[in-house]
């Protein structure tokens with residue numbers, strides 16, 4: 001008999017257990033799913049709450065997930081050390097992606113799949129930089145999806161509209177959205193422009209026996225800009241409370 005275990009050739013792929021990582025999942029063919037479900041364009045509240053609830057479900061499990069940042073059809077989970085499953089890449093990626101796929105499917109009442117990947121982080125600055133990068137993408141996504149809708153309302157097909165928008169500066173998209181839809185993109189809900197953060201927090205509750213610590217999952221739908229001083233303070237505050245990153249010296 002062949003040694004089939006030896007053919008599981010990626011089973012010994014590990015990330016260091018004593019370093020945080022981000023696991024990002026992204027909806028597979030969500031454009032099609034959105035059409036099949038008749039999701040509101042460009043943003044659907046039901047999809048958002050499903051992704052938030054799926055993330056909460058995962059964070060309620062016995063996994064060291066400190067926070068989740070999400071927008072559109074993607075979620076980034078910050079895993080704090082020590083990492084589960086000895087840092088086995090296949091295990092981390094497949095369980096998180098399948099958990100989110102299963103929960104989202106149940107919540108939407110429609111089969112939904114997510115791919116997954118691991119992002120390695122060296123320190124807190126890199127986490128802030130990573131989250132700023134994803135938040136920039138959330139903003140670009142907002143501009144692009146409103147602008148697409150604006151052109152489609154004019155009679156262009158989605159493909160034609162996408163072509164017309166390719167390489168356009170954000171001022172142009174801004175202007176187009178205002179002119180065609182009468183919407184000032186700067187005033188659409190913050191969750192559409194800046195995404196949503198789900199985090200674990202410790203709250204002090206006063207009970208008849210005195211103050212007790214309660215772990216809670218908090219959803220922030222009004223996020224500051226992570227790359228601005230206010231956003232940096234917000235993130236550093238959260239991370240300080242969680243003490244995820246080692247502070248040597």
Ligand SMILES: Nc1nc2c(ncn2[C@@H]2O[C@H](COP(=O)(O)OP(=O)(O)O)[C@@H](O)[C@H]2O)c(=O)[nH]1
Nearest residue numbers: 027028029030031034039040041042043044072
């Ligand atoms: N109608 C609608 N569609 C959404 C929403 N959020 C994400 N999507 C769709 O999901 C896609 C996500 O982009 P991407 O991952 O690149 O495309 P995918 O390969 O189709 O999953 C967007 O292009 C939208 O078509 C939403 O709130 N409403």
Ligand SMILES: [Mg+2]
Nearest residue numbers: 026027028073
């Ligand atoms: Mg996708």
